[in-house]
Structures are given as C-alpha cells and as structure tokens.
Amino acid sequence: MTERYLEDFEAGQTFRSQRIRIDADRIKRFAAEFDPQPFHLDERAATDSIFRSLAASGWHTAAITMRLLVEGDLKPAGGIVGAGFDELRWPRPVRPGDELWVESEVLEVRASKSRPNQGVIKVRATTLNQNNEPVQVLVGNLIVLRRPVSSGKKGKFNML
Amino acid sequence: MTERYLEDFEAGQTFRSQRIRIDADRIKRFAAEFDPQPFHLDERAATDSIFRSLAASGWHTAAITMRLLVEGDLKPAGGIVGAGFDELRWPRPVRPGDELWVESEVLEVRASKSRPNQGVIKVRATTLNQNNEPVQVLVGNLIVLRRPVSSGKKGKFNML
Numbered sequence: 001m002t003e004r005y006l007e008d009f010e011a012g013q014t015f016r017s018q019r020i021r022i023d024a025d026r027i028k029r030f031a032a033e034f035d036p037q038p039f040h041l042d043e044r045a046a047t048d049s050i051f052r053s054l055a056a057s058g059w060h061t062a063a064i065t066m067r068l069l070v071e072g073d074l075k076p077a078g079g080i081v082g083a084g085f086d087e088l089r090w091p092r093p094v095r096p097g098d099e100l101w102v103e104s105e106v107l108e109v110r111a112s113k114s115r116p117n118q119g120v121i122k123v124r125a126t127t128l129n130q131n132n133e134p135v136q137v138l139v140g141n142l143i144v145l146r147r148p149v150s151s152g153k154k155g156k157f158n159m160l
Numbered sequence: 161m162t163e164r165y166l167e168d169f170e171a172g173q174t175f176r177s178q179r180i181r182i183d184a185d186r187i188k189r190f191a192a193e194f195d196p197q198p199f200h201l202d203e204r205a206a207t208d209s210i211f212r213s214l215a216a217s218g219w220h221t222a223a224i225t226m227r228l229l230v231e232g233d234l235k236p237a238g239g240i241v242g243a244g245f246d247e248l249r250w251p252r253p254v255r256p257g258d259e260l261w262v263e264s265e266v267l268e269v270r271a272s273k274s275r276p277n278q279g280v281i282k283v284r285a286t287t288l289n290q291n292n293e294p295v296q297v298l299v300g301n302l303i304v305l306r307r308p309v310s311s312g313k314k315g316k317f318n319m320l
Contacts, residue, residue, distance in 0.1 A: 039239065
C-alpha cells in the first residue's frame with residue numbers, strides 16, 4: 001500500500017484496521033505507568049467503582065487506536081499527524097479479552113490556503129470491540145501532503 | 161489530601177501538578193508499542209519529517225498528562241473519569257529531556273438532572289514544558305460524586 005496524498009482522499013471513504021486483543025495484564029501495566037486508579041489496576045477494587053469491573057484506561061484505548069491507524073490503510077503521505085481534535089469519547093468500557101479494531105471515515109478534505117503543499121483531512125475514527133460496539137469515537141484533523149507537482153523532489157511539509 | 165466532591169469545586173479554581181521528565185528512550189519505547197512512525201522512533205528519520213527532530217507521540221503526552229492529573233490535587237471523589245472531551249490539541253512537540261507539568265482550571269460545575277448523586281465539572285488541563293510553553297491543551301468533562309447526604313454510606317455513581 002503506497003502513501004495517499006491529499007488528492008487521493010475524498011469525503012465518504014472508509015478504512016478498516018486489523019484487530020488487537022487487550023488482556024488484563026496489559027491493562028494493569030499501562031494503568032500502573034499512566035493512569036494508576038483502582039478501577040484500572042485491580043479487579044476487586046473495580047467492582048466498587050463506576051466501571052463495576054476492571055476496565056482499560058481510556059488513554060490506553062486511544063493509544064491502541066493510534067497503533068491500529070498507523071498500521072492500517074489510511075496511510076496519509078508524511079505520516080499520521082494530528083492537527084487537533086473535535087471530539088473524543090469513550091461510550092463504553094474496554095474489558096480484558098476485548099478485541100479492538102478501528103473503522104475510519106473521511107468527513108472532509110481541504111487544501112491549506114497558507115501552505116500550498118499541504119492540506120487537512122477531517123477523519124472520524126471509531127474504535128469497536130469484538131461485538132462491533134463502539135468503545136471510542138475520535139474526530140480529528142490530520143495534516144496531509146499534496147501530491148508534489150515536480151517529480152524527483154520529495155514533498156515536505158511544515159506546521160500549519 | 162482528601163477527595164473533593166462536586167460541592168468542593170467552583171469555576172476558576174486552579175491546580176498544579178508535579179513534574180515528569182521524558183527521555184528519548186521512553187519516547188521511542190512508547191512509540192514502538194503505540195505509534196510506530198519514524199519521527200517518534202528515530203532521531204535521524206525525524207529530521208526529514210514535519211517535526212524536524214525526535215518528538216514524543218501526542219498520545220504519550222496525553223498519557224503522561226493523565227498520570228500527572230491522577231497524582232495531583234484535583235482528586236475528584238470517585239476518581240478521574242472522563243465523560244467526553246471538547247478539545248485536544250498539541251500546540252508544540254515534546255522533545256527528549258522535556259519536563260512536563262500540568263495546570264488545571266475548573267471552567268464549569270453542574271449537577272446532573274437525571275442522577276441526583278453526581279455531577280460534571282468541565283476542566284481545562286494545560287500541559288507545559290520546562291519553559292512554561294504549552295505542549296497540550298485538553299478540555300474535558302469529568303464525572304464527580306456529590307457529597308453524600310447521610311453519613312455512614314459511601315457514595316456510588318453510575319454512568320450518566
């Protein structure tokens with residue numbers, strides 16, 4: 001799969017990722033480093049919390065989502081570089097044993113007025129579990145290179 | 161520091177976290193697991209990217225921010241549980257050696273109409289580096305328990 005330039009994207013395109021399984025041990029290790037709260041660290045403590053049983057940190061879900069996006073077919077030229085997000089929600093908890101995958105939809109494509117060699121695509125990335133229930137909804141704007149006009153010189157982009 | 165109930169929060173309150181230093185090795189290890197793109201993995205490859213030199217994954221910055229929030233003085237009763245975010249931006253890259261800290265401001269406090277034992281606070285958490293430059297801005301809504309009316313019974317909350 002080659003990289004996609006801004007010209008290769010259009011609203012309505014969808015992309016699906018592979019699946020990653022998340023287990024209790026990894027949930028707890030991520031939480032111990034980044035989100036050390038009882039409901040992410042310990043099955044028993046979690047029963048008395050809003051989550052009722054062990055649940056992954058939302059930031060763990062977000063990080064796994066990024067992995068699935070990077071390895072998926074979206075492949076914007078220059079890499080997946082977020083320029084900002086409009087929405088981030090975790091509609092239901094991620095549990096040990098869940099298998100996560102991501103469906104992305106291009107919502108909008110626009111060229112930059114100030115930087116002629118790049119543009120922005122707005123993407124909704126929905127992370128689902130093995131029952132196809134959404135566990136995360138992320139709407140973000142990604143910076144994407146335009147197709148270089150002259151051949152031979154590789155496109156580069158700058159911060160918007 | 162004891163937990164804060166909804167009644168203990170008011171708009172305008174600010175909280176500061178401790179600092180965490182982030183080094184090149186940890187940037188690369190996080191990226192290898194969650195965001196395997198050249199500009200997060202390798203100094204040399206990063207020079208040819210939008211970031212110009214090695215930069216941490218934004219999701220790494222977000223995860224570190226969560227750690228700083230959990231260990232900080234915000235301490236909402238029931239834990240830090242995000243009900244959704246209005247904004248997430250990374251205005252400048254995080255570099256090896258940066259020392260990150262978080263300043264949080266309560267923007268809004270409101271009781272839930274449907275669930276009398278809980279409410280929501282809107283918080284802006286700005287992550288800064290050692291030069292006090294913002295590297296991440298996160299505006300989110302946290303679910304917080306109200307102070308229990310009867311003593312003796314511990315408050316519990318449910319998904320909104």
